Amino acid sequence: MSTNGKRLLLVEDDRFLRRACEISLCRQGFEVSLATDGEEALRAVRAEPPDLILLDILMPKLSGIEVLRALRADANTQAVPVIILTNSSKETDVREIQALGVSGYFVKADLSLEELGHQVEQLLEY
Amino acid sequence: MLRYSKLSINQKLQVIVMAVVAVVLILSVAAFAAYDVTILRDSLRRDLETLAEIVAANSTAALSFADQNAAGELLSALRAKRHLTAACLYLADNKPLASYQRQGGSGNSFCPQSEPEGIRFEPSRLILFHQVMLGNRLVGTLYLESDVEEMRDRLVKFGRIAGVVLLGASLTGLVLASKLQGAISTPIVHLARTARRVSAEKDYSIRAVRRTDDELGGLTDDFNEMLGQIQRQDADLKSALQMKSDFVSFATHQLRTPLAGIKWSLELAAQDAALAEETASFIQDGRDSAQRLIGMVNDLLDISRIESGKLKLSPKETSLAELTQSVLKDVSSQIEKQRHQVTITGMGEIPPVLIDPQLFRQAILNMVSNAIKYTQPEGRIGIHMSRQNGLVRWAIEDTGIGIPKAEQARIFEKFHRAENVYKLETEGTGLGLHLVKMIVEKSGGQIWCESEEGKGSTFQLTLPVGRGNS
Numbered sequence: 206m207s208t209n210g211k212r213l214l215l216v217e218d219d220r221f222l223r224r225a226c227e228i229s230l231c232r233q234g235f236e237v238s239l240a241t242d243g244e245e246a247l248r249a250v251r252a253e254p255p256d257l258i259l260l261d262i263l264m265p266k267l268s269g270i271e272v273l274r275a276l277r278a279d280a281n282t283q284a285v286p287v288i289i290l291t292n293s294s295k296e297t298d299v300r301e302i303q304a305l306g307v308s309g310y311f312v313k314a315d316l317s318l319e320e321l322g323h324q325v326e327q328l329l330e331y
Numbered sequence: 332m333l334r335y336s337k338l339s340i341n342q343k344l345q346v347i348v349m350a351v352v353a354v355v356l357i358l359s360v361a362a363f364a365a366y367d368v369t370i371l372r373d374s375l376r377r378d379l380e381t382l383a384e385i386v387a388a389n390s391t392a393a394l395s396f397a398d399q400n401a402a403g404e405l406l407s408a409l410r411a412k413r414h415l416t417a418a419c420l421y422l423a424d425n426k427p428l429a430s431y432q433r434q435g436g437s438g439n440s441f442c443p444q445s446e447p448e449g450i451r452f453e454p455s456r457l458i459l460f461h462q463v464m465l466g467n468r469l470v471g472t473l474y475l476e477s478d479v480e481e482m483r484d485r486l487v488k489f490g491r492i493a494g495v496v497l498l499g500a501s502l503t504g505l506v507l508a509s510k511l512q513g514a515i516s517t518p519i520v521h522l523a524r525t526a527r528r529v530s531a532e533k534d535y536s537i538r539a540v541r542r543t544d545d546e547l548g549g550l551t552d553d554f555n556e557m558l559g560q561i562q563r564q565d566a567d568l569k570s571a572l573q574m575k576s577d578f579v580s581f582a583t584h585q586l587r588t589p590l591a592g593i594k595w596s597l598e599l600a601a602q603d604a605a606l607a608e609e610t611a612s613f614i615q616d617g618r619d620s621a622q623r624l625i626g627m628v629n630d631l632l633d634i635s636r637i638e639s640g641k642l643k644l645s646p647k648e649t650s651l652a653e654l655t656q657s658v659l660k661d662v663s664s665q666i667e668k669q670r671h672q673v674t675i676t677g678m679g680e681i682p683p684v685l686i687d688p689q690l691f692r693q694a695i696l697n698m699v700s701n702a703i704k705y706t707q708p709e710g711r712i713g714i715h716m717s718r719q720n721g722l723v724r725w726a727i728e729d730t731g732i733g734i735p736k737a738e739q740a741r742i743f744e745k746f747h748r749a750e751n752v753y754k755l756e757t758e759g760t761g762l763g764l765h766l767v768k769m770i771v772e773k774s775g776g777q778i779w780c781e782s783e784e785g786k787g788s789t790f791q792l793t794l795p796v797g798r799g800n801s
Contacts, residue, residue, distance in 0.1 A: 219588050225595035232602070263584060292587035294632060295580060314587040314625045318598050 229318035243267020348508035360493035394471035402429035419474040535562035652678035677716035706731030
């Protein structure tokens, strides 16, 4: 099954990371929409749930954890898979994120775009 | 027997009070007894002398006529004197004329040799010789012997009185001491309990209650003041540690975000197939540099988390051989670039070990990277694994620049870099080996190095064999 046309929502407040990530995922054939903060992300998901959300943690307005909590509490968005892309490593956050249920957790600085593409692909194939 | 130093303050105070009471009483009873005995001796002596004079006065006739019967009668009248045990009358030529003994018996044979006038105490008797004169003429000598029962009775009575008084005084002293000692012991015991609570609960907000205005009250104030200082310093220390920890997580995030931006942007740039070879190499250099910076930030973060105790290990049964191979795969491009020859031995010999694989991977990566970095091109790197007495041994040996003898002890210190590393390259923070040591020790292992400058280094570590494999 091809990943072409799969819709991803990339939630990232840093514009350089957002741009690099968007371009890389587009080159790999995904359809990428963007959100720059937590509120925007929630609005976008509620309007049209994507196939996968790539979610940052430390963001203005609503943090990634708050977004994740809201998504998991809503029956319409409960099942949308989420991959966390963060640069913070607060142990307490990690524990709560695991408890809420995510499909992946990566430190951005330790991840290459190529590897991210593989992960997304694998996740959407099954 | 209980040793004095092990007694509580209460018991010590009681012992002191009782000892003082006993000593004072014994000394005063002894003084009284000595005084009384002296008086008694004087009176005994006087009584015997008076008796001697009376007997002597009555015996002049009997002596003058050497009248044995009259002398005998005179002496037997002494029976009325209860303490008088014996008496003798001697003629002027010192021959005994008559004698008397309280416990009966006859004959003068017991009479001692006559002596000049005198009176003296012997161990259990008082003896007296008295010259009997008629006018100026010596007509004989009188000998009197008295027991000292009276004195002994008196001493025994004193002993009994002393015993009763001592007992009474001791009981009174005990009661008084246990009531009054509280003034001294209660504040001390309270201070000791407070100090114990503070150190056991690590609660520096506890204070001792001041009860008196004496030195102990002052001690309590000083103790509380010291606690206050400790409390303030403890709070400062905790907030400094919190600040450090907050700063590290803030800085990590702040540094990692632009680093990830550089890394990803360069990754995208490198995907362009039409790049000039030189431009591509610049981009690769940029990517390597970004990767190095990311590595440093990660090392700093790991060290800070291990130091603050925030890092929770998740130990799993892990194959060191597989971990090593996976690390070697990651650094294969660097090995190729340096044209090093890498050999691994003993991979099949070692059982799994109980370590946090992700964290331990970092330790192995740091050691392998060091061996690659600090060995001139076309060097040899050997990794050896073996099992020894319940330990798994892992060693990496290189033919690199080595570590000067003087530096070997400090090589695992934070921020320390051996002097000679600058000959080969200036990259590095002095964090790598420090982190390795922390990780190995946190995993229950040990690490050390052997090296000769110019010839190479060997880093060896041992780990306990995982559960169920020993």
